[in-house]
Amino acid sequence: MGNAEVESLHIHPVKAFRGISPREAVVEPWGLAGDRRWTLIDHGGKVVTQREQPRLALAAAQPLAGGGIRLSAPGADPLTVEVPEPTATVPMSVFGTKVEGVPADAAAHAWCSAWLGSEVRLVHMDDPATRRPVDPAYARPGETVSFADGYPLLVTASASLEALNSRIAEGPNAHEGPLPMNRFRPNVVVAGTEPWAEDGWTRIAIGEVVFRAPKPSGRCVVTTTDQTTGVRGREPLLTLARHRRIGGKLLFGQNLVPLSPGTIRVGDPVRVLE
Secondary structure, eight states: OOSOEEEEEOBOSBTTSBOBOOSEEEEETTEETTTTOEEEEETTSBEEOTTTOGGGGGOEEEEOGGGOEEEEETTEEEEEEOOOOTTOOEEEEETTEEEEEEEOOHHHHHHHHHHHTSOEEEEEOSOTTTSOBOOTTTOOTTOBOOSSSSSSEEEEEHHHHHHHHHHHHTSTTGGGOSOOGGGGOOSEEEESSOTTGGGGOSEEEETTEEEEOOOEEEOOGGGGBOTTTOOBOSTTHHHHHHHOEETTEEEEEEEEEESSOEEEETTOBEEEOO
């Protein structure tokens, strides 16, 4: 793979909210430190994402010392939310998986509900080591994940996005392209690979940290959401359906599970181990 390296890192403190892009990140067994430890749920306990509420792309959460967050969104006064004491949990569902979460305080629920115009609650994952296992069809014993869609990390490649954008430019929705990488909400973006090289990875090293790659990522309607406006289009799903439909899924990016702890940084070399 030659000179592949980390181009950027991305952490989403609240699932479905805008991400932040640090220069380095600590790798924990269940994902990057601070990534998707918070999420919104509806009155029935179901996780709320950009699938149902594309407007969530406009909300932001700045991490604070101790694990708290500062919420901000257009037209709303910022709100600081502390990590709740895990004295009581609420049952919730993340894509069909039953999980327990710790509700934030009433002010956080009110802020999120008022801004979204829908009754929601903000919940925190207190113990990611035990709360939610990785999909058993692809997991090893004891592997867990935060409130991310299914796996601790998602890696994408700049060369693959360039290849996809060139396909979009040739198609009927060329006016929607080129798309930025934030449509895919990755944790790690790698530069210096061939297009779609990540499809074949099963074990890689990013700097000092080793990961296994259980399966490529099947994409959903969130990728059609402009992350700066919350407005939906038709791409990239139409182009992925024409060129990247594999096993009934529209693939872009590769899921990762850490095999060792450590810190990864922008500029770190990326090596394919197998």
